[in-house]
Amino acid sequence: xxxxxxxxxxxxxxxxxxxxxxxxxxxxxxxxxxxxxxxxxxxxxxxxxxxxxxxxxxxxxxxxxxxxxxxxxxxxxxxxxxxxxxxxxxxxxxxxxxxxxxxxxxxxxxxxxxxxxxxxxxxxxxxxxxxxxxxxxxxxxxxxxxxxxxxxxxxxxxxxxxxxxxxxxxxxxxxxxxxxxxxxxxxxxxxxxxxxxxxxxxxxxxxxxxxxxxxxxxxxxxxxxxxxxxxxxxxxxxxxxxxxxxxxxxxxxxxxxxxxxxxxxxxxxxxxxxxxxxxxxxxxxxxxxxxxxxxxxxxxxxxxxxxxxxxxxxxxxxxxxxxxxxxxxxxxxxxxxxxxxxxxxxxxxxxxxxxxxxxxxxxxxxxxxx
Ligand code: GAF
Numbered sequence: 492x493x494x495x496x497x498x499x500x501x502x503x504x505x506x507x508x509x510x511x512x513x514x515x516x517x518x519x520x521x522x523x524x525x526x527x528x529x530x531x532x533x534x535x536x537x538x539x540x541x542x543x544x545x546x547x548x549x550x551x552x553x554x555x556x557x558x559x560x561x562x563x564x565x566x567x568x569x570x571x572x573x574x575x576x577x578x579x580x581x582x583x584x585x586x587x588x589x590x591x592x593x594x595x596x597x598x599x600x601x602x603x604x605x606x607x608x609x610x611x612x613x614x615x616x617x618x619x620x621x622x623x624x625x626x627x628x629x630x631x632x633x634x635x636x637x638x639x640x641x642x643x644x645x646x647x648x649x650x651x652x653x654x655x656x657x658x659x660x661x662x663x664x665x666x667x668x669x670x671x672x673x674x675x676x677x678x679x680x681x682x683x684x685x686x687x688x689x690x691x692x693x694x695x696x697x698x699x700x701x702x703x704x705x706x707x708x709x710x711x712x713x714x715x716x717x718x719x720x721x722x723x724x725x726x727x728x729x730x731x732x733x734x735x736x737x738x739x740x741x742x743x744x745x746x747x748x749x750x751x752x753x754x755x756x757x758x759x760x761x762x763x764x765x766x767x768x769x770x771x772x773x774x775x776x777x778x779x780x781x782x783x784x785x786x787x788x789x790x791x792x793x794x795x796x797x798x799x800x801x802x803x804x805x806x807x808x809x810x811x812x813x814x815x816x817x818x819x820x821x822x823x824x825x826x827x828x829x830x831x832x833x834x835x836x837x838x839x840x841x842x843x844x845x846x847x848x849x850x851x852x853x854x855x856x857x858x859x860x861x
Contacts, residue, residue: 492860494556498542498595501554501562506542506595508622512615512857513538514606515656516691516819517810518665518680519770519777520755522785524650526712526748527671527723529755532652533680533853534660535606535691539598540860541615545623546591553578555596562593568644577612580644581620584636589620601847604693605816609645610653613637618658618857630658630857631673648706660856667759671725678762680853685767688827690820692799692807692834693847694791701814708787712748715741724748740786747784751777771806771821778808778818787813794837795820795846802826802833 498506513534520530546552553575554562565571571579578596582589594616600608614637621628628636634654641647641654651670660666664677682689716724718741719733727733730749734742758773778796782788792809795818799807803826810819822830831848838846 492540494540494542494595494597495861497554497556497597498593501595502544502552502593504544506593506861507544508619508859509540509542509861510615510619510622510857511538511540511860512611512618512657513660513854514600514608514611515653515660516606516689516817516851517652518819519751519758519773519808520652521751521777521781521810521813522708522787523725523748523751523755524652524670525648525709526716527725528748528752530652530668530670531665531678531755531758532656532660533665534656534856535600535851536854537600537606538657539596539600539608539611539615541612541619542595543616543619543623544593545589546593548591550591551579551582552593553596554594555598557596557598574612576645577609577640578616580640581613581617581637583644584640585617585620585626588626589624592620601693601849603695603697603816604691604847605697605811606691607653607657607811609641610637610657613640614654614657614857618859622859631655631675633857634658647702648709656856658857660853662855663853665853667755671723678759680762682767682821682852683824686824687767687805688822688824688850689852690799690804690822690827690830691849691851692795692818692820693849694789694795694815694817695844695847696789696791696815698789698814701812704787704814705812708744708785711741711744715745725752743784743786747780750780768805768821768823771804774806774808774819774821775800781809781813789813789815790841791815791843792818794841794843795834798834798837799830802830804830
């Protein structure tokens with residue numbers, strides 16, 4: 492394993508443990524996690540591998556195969572910046588339970604594709620430290636700790652979806668997660684058995700204002716819930732009555748969250764019935780709602796979704812936070828080439844940078860490699 496070789500070359504001995512944690516795509520349930528709602532992500536085959544040996548002092552030495560050079564030495568949690576924040580944040584959340592460590596990181600999550608490389612990094616490091624120090628944390632506790640690192644240390648007010656997907660997913664399954672109770676269920680997702688494939692269309696675009704807009708959406712949802720007198724938008728039962736009490740953006744955001752939670756449940760119903768190709772219509776509806784009600788799409792994502800459907804996809808939608816990143820398309824295997832052609836052609840027509848295509852099946856969540 493090349494991360495072990497890099498560890499040995501930098502620190503002079505083999506690492507005590509090596510853990511891998513994956514990125515994710517979200518099949519449906521977008522922006523619902525921080526509204527106490529439902530999500531249905533699955534892990535992708537790309538992820539982050541962390542090789543770690545604990546130290547007896549509080550120094551963290553860090554190297555990444557994706558950031559060549561000498562290991563970065565971090566003597567105090569205040570010193571971290573850039574990608575190292577995701578690692579140091581995990582140490583900060585573990586507090587007195589751990590000391591420092593020597594760490595080598597290797598990642599193959601396509602950068603900027605919105606496939607949660609940061610959650611993969613947090614969960615790989617947290618899982619390895621949990622193992623090394625015998626902390627006894629469950630995968631969900633690892634996810635919560637990683638989310639807290641991102642919220643409190645990195646300053647990104649994300650929900651629990653990405654970290655939970657990275658920590659809990661099972662191969663061949665999507666993860667149905669109730670983000671309030673944190674109860675989860677693995678839902679079998681065998682697309683190949685239905686002649687289908689999941690195509691990821693990476694727009695290769697990440698709009699700069701994405702983080703600010705994310706925080707704004709979250710605040711709008713919280714404000715709408717306060718006005719409606721419910722703990723979270725998940726608790727809205729009478730949508731028409733709720734919409735009557737709201738105006739402007741808060742009205743639109745509420746419309747999206749309430750209908751999106753229903754779409755997650757409907758999609759699970761279709762999967763259970765074996766009507767896998769039929770989930771395409773729900774993917775399309777989710778995208779329209781994210782575009783028009785939640786307003787987190789982008790021209791590149793909209794063109795990808797429209798062109799994918801035109802080229803023969805059963806359905807398509809943006810996945811993840813939005814404002815760039817990736818769309819997913821559910822494509823009959825024999826239509827993959829025509830869908831890619833359709834999207835590539837539409838991108839050229841719009842003068843967009845060519846997208847990157849990846850296909851994926853549901854992969855395994857965090858696990859120990861050595
Ligand atoms: C980002 C966040 F990190 C998740 O918590 C989730 O809110 C997602 O956007 C939108 O569904 O990936």
